[in-house]
Amino acid sequence: MKDRQLKYFCAIVDAGSTALAASRLFVAPTAISTQINLLEKELGGVLFDRSKRPMSLTPLGMFFYPRAKELLAANQRLREEASSIAAGKRGWISVAFVRSTIFSLLPTAMRAFRNALPEVQIDLLELLSEFQPAQLRSGRVDVGVVRLLGEEEYLDDLQQTVLIDDPFVAVFPAHHRMTHRESISLAELEGLPYISYPKNPQTHFSRRLTARIANAGVHMPVAQDAVEIHTALALVAADMGVTLVGASVATNNRSDIRFVRLADCGFTSQLVALTRTSDESAPVRTFVSALKDAAGVPAQQAAR
Incomplete structure (x- = not known):
């Protein structure tokens, strides 16, 4: 069962005839008829009573029509959501933080991130600094906000951006x-x-x-x-x-x-944003940028 077949079937029902549906879809009537015949063959029954003019839906057609509409709508939503996630406009991001950042830095960054990517859900995880690198490496966390007192070595797989x-x-x-x-x-x-x-x-x-x-x-x-x-x-x-x-x-x-x-x-002490060196996703970049803006970090300052 192809998406195109569902689309043609629903178009005929909505338009009232194959000819009008073909005109609206800018395809040949024979192309629509061929696809409907293939769909009926796959379903094992006819969808239209062609003995009447205008033709009407059979009991199978009446059962199939609303479900076909729902499936088409769901497929469209899936395509749109997947495209949004691929573009970094939709999805989710997991952020670990130390509790001292909730007084000023974190709320400001979250508001800016929400304004930039309102369709991306933020999953917050309160976690001591020492526990965040392992969670980043496992993929449980996408961005960590740690407080360091002295130099910490997180190896080359984690990028450190000094915020404050x-x-x-x-x-x-x-x-x-x-x-x-x-x-x-x-x-x-x-x-x-x-x-x-x-x-x-x-x-x-x-x-x-x-x-x-x-x-x-x-x-x-x-x-x-x-x-x-x-x-x-x-x-x-x-x-x-x-x-x-x-x-x-x-x-x-x-x-x-x-x-x-x-x-x-x-x-x-230093407040530092941690990310995976290999992670260049739009939500991660946007959240780190929001943290830097909230902290007043100059735009040209490089991560290390």
Whole structure:
């Protein structure tokens, strides 16, 4: 059963005659008749009662007509959707992200991506930085947004696009005596209880950050190990200690804590987009571009 045969059959029913259907389709009436005969042979019964003028549908024809229309419409939708996916205008994309990016970078990028490719569905997966490369390699994730503290080696199969070089800020309860300052030195945090995050044996971020604080000659006893950054900020608000976060986290954040710039921290974190080197699909390119725009990355900046 060919698509053309269904098309000719429905055209005859809609037009009321083979001649009119042929005129509308710009084909010879004999071509339509030949295809209808082949279709009837395949079905094992006649679709039209040709003993009447104008000819009418047989019981088989009445059964077949609405289903043929549905099948033609479904085939057309399939062709359009497949073409859209091939052109990168339709489909889906899976994006992994670290939780600290939902304060500013990720929502802005998602809005821009939706405007550019409204028919592409975004599948979001919250995932620690260390777990994202494996998910990218397996195909479960198309774009990863990670926070790095120090150089990471992801090998040649993953492309890294630096989005933000994010300086650290100190986070205090809103009423803390330090909150009236525009900036402080790291040394001024000496002796204050520190809230570490994220609490996960497979992540390096917490250990590396506490090590950098210690290497700067500042002692901050760990008061709490928070599971993730939201918990750490809530503990700060509850006056359980202070913590350090990237400056980008301060955007659109809670009102019961304050962020104070560190004037001489000496180390920063980076927000980086990860993609498969071999993946040049339109949704991936568009999402990375949206991330770069949200981060204010110059258009000419190359990935590495």
